[in-house]
Amino acid sequence: xxxxxxxxxxxxxxHQALDDVSLTVEDGELxxxxxxxxxxxxxxxxxxxxxxxxxxxxxxxxxxxxxDVARRQAGERQVGFVFQHYALFKHLSVxxxxxxxxxxxxxxxxxxxxxxxxxxxxxxxxIQLESFGRRYPWQLSGGQRQRVALARALAIxxxxxxxxxxxxxxxxxxxxxxxxxxxxxxxxxxxxxILVTHDQEEALEVADRVVVMNQARIEQVGTPADVFHRPAxxxxxxxxxxxxxxxxxxxxxxAVLSGLVPAGGVAKSKQPGHLYVRPHELEIxxxxxxxxxxxxxxxxxxxxxxxxxxxxxxxxxxxxxxxLPLERLEQLALQPGETVFVSAKxxxxxxxxxxx
Amino acid sequence: MAAQHSKSRxxxxxxxxxxxxxxCVAVGFVSVLLVLPLAVVFAEALRSGVGTYFAAxxxxxxxxxxxxxxxxxxxxxxLNLVFGVVASWAIAKFEFRGKSVLISLIxxxxxxxxxxxxxxxxxxxxxxxxxxxxLAAWNVEIIFAVPGVVLATLFVTFPFVARELIxxxxxxxDEEEQAAIALGASGWQTFRRITLPNIKWGLLxxxxxxxxxxxxxxxxxxxxxxxxxxxxxxxxxxxxxxxEYNAPAAFTMASLLALLGLVTLAAKTFLxxxxxxxxRATLEPTSAE
Amino acid sequence: MKLAFKQHSVLPGFGLTLGCTVLxxxxxxxxxxxxxxxxxxxxxxAQFWHAVSEPRVxxxxxxxxxxxxxxxxxxxxxxxxxxxxxxxxxFPGRKLLDALIxxxxxxxxxxxxxxxxxxxxxxxxxxxxxxxxxxxxxxxPLGVTIALTFIGLPFVVRTLQPALEELDAEVEEAAASxxxxxxxxxxxxxxxxxxxALLTGFALAFARALGEYGSVVxxxxxxxxxxxxxxxxxxxxxxxxxxxxxxxxxxxxxxxxFAILLGINTxxxxxxxxxxxxx
Numbered sequence: 001x002x003x004x005x006x007x008x009x010x011x012x013x014x015h016q017a018l019d020d021v022s023l024t025v026e027d028g029e030l031x032x033x034x035x036x037x038x039x040x041x042x043x044x045x046x047x048x049x050x051x052x053x054x055x056x057x058x059x060x061x062x063x064x065x066x067x068d069v070a071r072r073q074a075g076e077r078q079v080g081f082v083f084q085h086y087a088l089f090k091h092l093s094v095x096x097x098x099x100x101x102x103x104x105x106x107x108x109x110x111x112x113x114x115x116x117x118x119x120x121x122x123x124x125x126x127i128q129l130e131s132f133g134r135r136y137p138w139q140l141s142g143g144q145r146q147r148v149a150l151a152r153a154l155a156i157x158x159x160x161x162x163x164x165x166x167x168x169x170x171x172x173x174x175x176x177x178x179x180x181x182x183x184x185x186x187x188x189x190x191x192x193x194i195l196v197t198h199d200q201e202e203a204l205e206v207a208d209r210v211v212v213m214n215q216a217r218i219e220q221v222g223t224p225a226d227v228f229h230r231p232a233x234x235x236x237x238x239x240x241x242x243x244x245x246x247x248x249x250x251x252x253x254x255a256v257l258s259g260l261v262p263a264g265g266v267a268k269s270k271q272p273g274h275l276y277v278r279p280h281e282l283e284i285x286x287x288x289x290x291x292x293x294x295x296x297x298x299x300x301x302x303x304x305x306x307x308x309x310x311x312x313x314x315x316x317x318x319x320x321x322x323x324l325p326l327e328r329l330e331q332l333a334l335q336p337g338e339t340v341f342v343s344a345k346x347x348x349x350x351x352x353x354x355x356x
Numbered sequence: 357m358a359a360q361h362s363k364s365r366x367x368x369x370x371x372x373x374x375x376x377x378x379x380c381v382a383v384g385f386v387s388v389l390l391v392l393p394l395a396v397v398f399a400e401a402l403r404s405g406v407g408t409y410f411a412a413x414x415x416x417x418x419x420x421x422x423x424x425x426x427x428x429x430x431x432x433x434x435l436n437l438v439f440g441v442v443a444s445w446a447i448a449k450f451e452f453r454g455k456s457v458l459i460s461l462i463x464x465x466x467x468x469x470x471x472x473x474x475x476x477x478x479x480x481x482x483x484x485x486x487x488x489x490x491l492a493a494w495n496v497e498i499i500f501a502v503p504g505v506v507l508a509t510l511f512v513t514f515p516f517v518a519r520e521l522i523x524x525x526x527x528x529x530d531e532e533e534q535a536a537i538a539l540g541a542s543g544w545q546t547f548r549r550i551t552l553p554n555i556k557w558g559l560l561x562x563x564x565x566x567x568x569x570x571x572x573x574x575x576x577x578x579x580x581x582x583x584x585x586x587x588x589x590x591x592x593x594x595x596x597x598x599x600e601y602n603a604p605a606a607f608t609m610a611s612l613l614a615l616l617g618l619v620t621l622a623a624k625t626f627l628x629x630x631x632x633x634x635x636r637a638t639l640e641p642t643s644a645e
Numbered sequence: 646m647k648l649a650f651k652q653h654s655v656l657p658g659f660g661l662t663l664g665c666t667v668l669x670x671x672x673x674x675x676x677x678x679x680x681x682x683x684x685x686x687x688x689x690x691a692q693f694w695h696a697v698s699e700p701r702v703x704x705x706x707x708x709x710x711x712x713x714x715x716x717x718x719x720x721x722x723x724x725x726x727x728x729x730x731x732x733x734x735x736f737p738g739r740k741l742l743d744a745l746i747x748x749x750x751x752x753x754x755x756x757x758x759x760x761x762x763x764x765x766x767x768x769x770x771x772x773x774x775x776x777x778x779x780x781x782x783x784x785x786p787l788g789v790t791i792a793l794t795f796i797g798l799p800f801v802v803r804t805l806q807p808a809l810e811e812l813d814a815e816v817e818e819a820a821a822s823x824x825x826x827x828x829x830x831x832x833x834x835x836x837x838x839x840x841x842a843l844l845t846g847f848a849l850a851f852a853r854a855l856g857e858y859g860s861v862v863x864x865x866x867x868x869x870x871x872x873x874x875x876x877x878x879x880x881x882x883x884x885x886x887x888x889x890x891x892x893x894x895x896x897x898x899x900x901x902x903f904a905i906l907l908g909i910n911t912x913x914x915x916x917x918x919x920x921x922x923x924x
Contacts, residue, residue: 051818053366074366075824087815091837101823104833156823368817370827375734382730383742385723388771389795390748393760396770400763439669446662452651458666460910464674467906469856470754471876472895475883476677479684484888486680514673533656543657565750572753575858579880591755591859598759598863607763610756617752624751625744 001159001192002027002066003048007059010043010052017043018054019216027065030186030193032207034200036239039213041196042084042164048194049081049162050074064159077160080153084165086145088137094148095120095133101156123151126185143174161193167202175199179206200240204228212236237276237348244282244320246275277347279323284310284332285341293341296320298334310334312342397614400607412608421593421609424502428509428577428589429570435510436566440517441559445547448525449533459522465514474508474579481507504580505587513570520562521555527635528554557630564627568620572613685896688889696893705875706897712786712874713854716793717801720850721843724801731802732809746803749796754859761792762864784866789874792861797850804849808842844912852905856898 003025010018018040025031033041046052047062051074054060062070069077089097096103098120102111111119124130127147137145146166153161166182167175183206186193197203203210204224212219212227212235220232231237238245285293296312299319308329312320320342324332334340370378402409412418443462447455465473479485481498491498498504532554536546552559574591581587588596590609597606651659685693696702730736731743749757765772765782775782782788812835820830836843858876866872873881875898882891 049822051366051822074818074822075826079822081819081822083815083819085813085815087813087819089816089820089834100820100825100833104820104823104825104829152819152823366821368814368821370733378726379730379734379736381723382727383738386727386742386745386798389798390745392764392770393757393795394748394752396760396763397756439666442662443666443670445658446666449656450651450654450659450663452659452663458670461670461675464678467852467902468678469858469876469898469902471858471879472681472856472899475879475891475895476681478883479680479888479892480677482888484886511673511677530654530656537655537657546656547658568751568753572756574753574755574758575876578858579883582884591753594755594759595863603759603763606759610759613753613756617748617756620751621744621747624747 001064003160003192003194004061004063004066005044005048006061006063007057008044008047008054008062009057009060010040010047010054016216018047021216021218023211023218023221025192025194026209028190028192029208030183030195030206032203032210033194033196033213034198034203034210034239035213035219036198038215040216041211041213044213045162045164045194045196048160049079050077051081078156078158080156080158080161082146082149082153082161082163082166084168086137086149088145088149088152090137092136093133094124094129094135094137094140097137097148098123098152098155100152119155123155126154127151142170143178146170146178159192161191163193163195165196165198168197168199175202182206204240212239214239231348234274234276242279242321244277244279246277246318275344275347275349277344279309279321280307281344281346282320282322283343283345284322284324284328284334285343286332288341291343293343294320295339296342298336298338298340300336301329301334303329312340394614394618397607397610400603401611403607404604408604409608409611412605413612415605417588417593418609421588421590422612424505424587425571425589425591427502428506429567431506432509432513432570433563433567436513437517437559437563439514440519440521440562443518444521444525444555445551447522448528449530462515462518465511466519470512470573470575471579473511474576477504477507477511477580499580500582501587505577505589508576508580509570509573512573512576513566516566516569517559517562520558520565524555524558524631524635525551554634557627557634561624561627561631564620564623568616571616681892681895681899684888684892688893692889693893696887696890697897701870701873702875702878702894704870705873705878708786708789708872709855709875712789712793713851713857716790716797716854717847717851719790719794720797720801721847724798724846724850725805725843727798728802728805728809732806746799749799749860754796754857755863757795757860758792758863761795761860762788765791765864783864784868785872788864788866789861789872792864793854793857796857796860797854800849800853801843801846804842804846805839808839812838841912841915845909848905848909848912852902852909855905856902 003023005021005023008018008021009016021040021044023044033044035041043052047054050069050072054062054070060070061068064077074081089100092100099116102116102119105111120133121130124133127150129144129147129151132140132144132148137148140148150163150166163182167178170178179202182195195203195207204227207224209221210224210227211221214235220227220236222230222232227236228240231240237243294314296314298310299313300311302309302311303326307323308326310322310324310329312322314320322342332340447459478499480487481491481504482488483492483499485499496503498507532550533546536550537543541549571589572591573589574595577589578592578595581589581592583596590613594606594609594613597603597609688696727742727746731739731746762769762783764770765775765788767773767776767783769783772782780787782791816834816838817830820834821827825833856876858874861874862877865874865877867877875894879891879894879898882888882894
């Protein structure tokens with residue numbers, strides 16, 4: 001089921017949580033809402049679920065498959081919501097937690113006890129906790145509780161699955177495992193899923209499309225590759241992955257920034273700007289060879305990893321981070337204290353009102 | 357995780373009609389059951405005019421009762437205050453076996469009916485009691501006399517200060533005291549300079565409650581003092597006047613106690629707030645986000 | 646290896662403070678209380694039985710127990726409404742109402758006793774409306790129940806308030822998102838979660854009501870076999886110098902109170918075992 005959100009705003013007292021946000025979620029896709037705390041992503045999710053009400057606005061609309069659901073209560077929207085801290089019913093067993101949504105159906109649509117039992121067992125198998133039916137939430141680990149929360153949401157056969165930082169409270173290893181499991185589950189069920197997270201690795205790994213949010217607005221919507229390699233704003237580039245920032249000016253269509261000049265780009269006039277370069281987009285040479293480069297002193301060489309990480313300091317005291325393939329490091333045989341030249345293979349410039 | 361019921365949390369909001377209904381029921385119930393009795397005391401006391409009111413207060417019997425009440429409270433409260441502090445130091449700052457048993461024992465007077473609280477002293481010191489003959493021989497009067505009243509008051513107000521201080525000191529922990537000891541302070545210095553300032557609001561709170569009970573105790577004192585008229589505390593005097601069908605005078609004396617009750621309530625609310633704030637201040641820096 | 650009685654601590658004064666505590670506790674509380682048990686234990690069984698099973702005494706049990714039970718139940722219902730309104734809703738005078746709940750704690754029992762009687766007597770502020778309808782609100786079991794409701798209310802409200810405050814809003818939202826109506830959320834999720842606190846409040850109010858004297862003895866009327874509460878009977882026996890009778894009845898009351906106390910502690914332990922693990 002597709003979801004369309006139009007011109008939604010939300011403020012809590014003086015704090016603006018969402019500012020005129022619009023978004024379209026395709027049927028069956030797994031979308032991640034990514035951003036730092038306070039960016040509004042959880043608020044947006046809760047408004048879609050019906051747990052919070054957007055501020056009054058004539059243009060505001062929330063459409064599920066074309067139908068306006070703004071009036072509907074949370075229970076009527078057929079959404080499965082998984083809370084950050086699970087919100088399991090402590091006084092009910094795992095079985096009863098999962099069965100809850102089915103037990104509270106109005107008499108006319110309520111399944112029989114046998115049907116409920118079958119459905120719950122099916123779901124417990126899906127979450128790989130088949131024999132845990134009689135246990136209580138306090139007897140489960142964090143990862144197990146999260147799976148129960150998911151099964152409970154799936155039991156009501158929702159059209160949309162909404163997850164609020166579902167793996168935030170778990171260990172790194174468990175998180176990784178659950179992430180993969182969620183993706184496989186999505187591929188199997190093809191249910192429209194929206195995932196809120198502040199962990200960019202998670203978003204980029206799992207989602208079909210990523211929505212980067214910041215300070216109550218959407219910065220960019222795109223595939224993981226889009227937002228990482230073709231960021232639309234400074235914030236997006238800075239938030240995702242590592243980045244080096246250089247300051248300088250734009251002159252005559254070219255950025256003259258601390259000696260580094262990237263290829264291409266047309267600019268109107270002399271303006272201040274920031275040059276953003278990822279560590280793997282920088283190159284190190286021992287001698288100047290014609291391409292614009294900055295001299296820098298090698299501070300630290302860290303070869304322990306898939307790529308070698310080199311930390312350098314410029315004459316002005318700034319820090320540069322360069323990622324080199326291990327073979328290239330071997331070629332250069334860098335030592336701390338040596339002065340070398342750093343050039344940019346590719347870079348992005350952001351000015352206050354102009355982006356190259 | 358504390359519930360945050362902001363207006364926009366749709367799913368946790370009750371419909372308006374329900375809210376209004378419940379609030380009305382709550383306010384109505386409390387008004388009839390709790391507020392009305394308070395109002396009646398003052399209304400009846402002043403019914404025969406302000407002159408009668410003060411005249412009733414000036415009677416010698418009234419003064420006797422006031423003096424005895426003040427004496428009983430004046431002895432019980434300080435004694436139980438010291439006990440409370442000593443007991444909470446032992447319980448809150450140390451780990452030892454049998455601690456929960458000790459705490460339950462301290463709570464015992466709470467669980468015992470006031471009449472039984474008086475009865476046990478009669479059994480001990482009364483004419484037919486265990487020490488009755490001995491006391492008669494020495495011409496010492498405990499039951500039906502002032503000492504009995506004081507003892508009974510002591511018993512019923514026993515746990516108040518301790519009950520307040522123990523959880524408070526447990527929550528505050530003993531790190532500050534350990535630091536003081538490590539810096540060379542003696543036990544007494546540590547208590548005076550570190551512990552006392554931390555517990556002062558809780559201590560006051562316990563004292564206020566202890567005093568309210570001490571001055572207002574009826575059942576236990578009634579048993580121990582008998583209905584002889586010689587040893588009356590204010591509550592007993594109220595009963596005596598009431599049984600003589602002297603309602604206005606009874607309510608006049610009762611209004612004194614009601615005023616005490618109101619002052620206690622106000623002090624209690626204020627001190628509760630103070631204790632809460634103090635706890636929050638000491639705990640906040642270490643609480644996890 | 647034998648477990649040490651006390652863990653090592655750098656703080657001084659353990660021996661002194663513990664010693665004083667135990668000494669004072671024994672002198673003021675334990676010795677007198679145990680005397681009661683010894684006295685009743687030394688009674689010949691027949692005499693004991695006779696004392697506690699007199700018709701007058703049995704009538705007082707029925708009244709005391711019955712009225713306390715009804716009062717505690719009424720407090721559970723209304724106390725819940727009061728606690729819910731105080732915790733969940735904002736309305737003018739809320740803070741004042743909250744402070745007033747403790748009035749029965751702060752007001753001396755004799756004062757509440759005569760005040761309640763004045764209100765509910767035939768010519769009283771409220772009694773004047775009830776008597777013409779044939780409802781005797783004073784000098785009757787109903788009067789006793791009203792007085793016991795008065796003193797029991799704070800117990801229910803004060804035990805419920807923290808439990809309601811701790812309710813996780815997300816759990817209610819989860820129930821709503823799963824399709825539960827507000828009512829279903831209430832009785833399937835909210836009530837089971839605060840049930841331990843509710844039961845504790847009930848038990849505390851009940852236990853207090855059983856032993857209550859001052860607030861009740863004026864409004865009860867004290868007609869033998871009809872409106873005498875057990876506490877009053879103990880005093881009556883004492884005034885007749887029937888120490889044995891008084892002791893016997895008192896020990897029955899004590900046993901009942903302790904049984905309830907034990908029940909409360911067990912309840913709190915049972916409710917706590919899930920919480921201790923933390924969810």
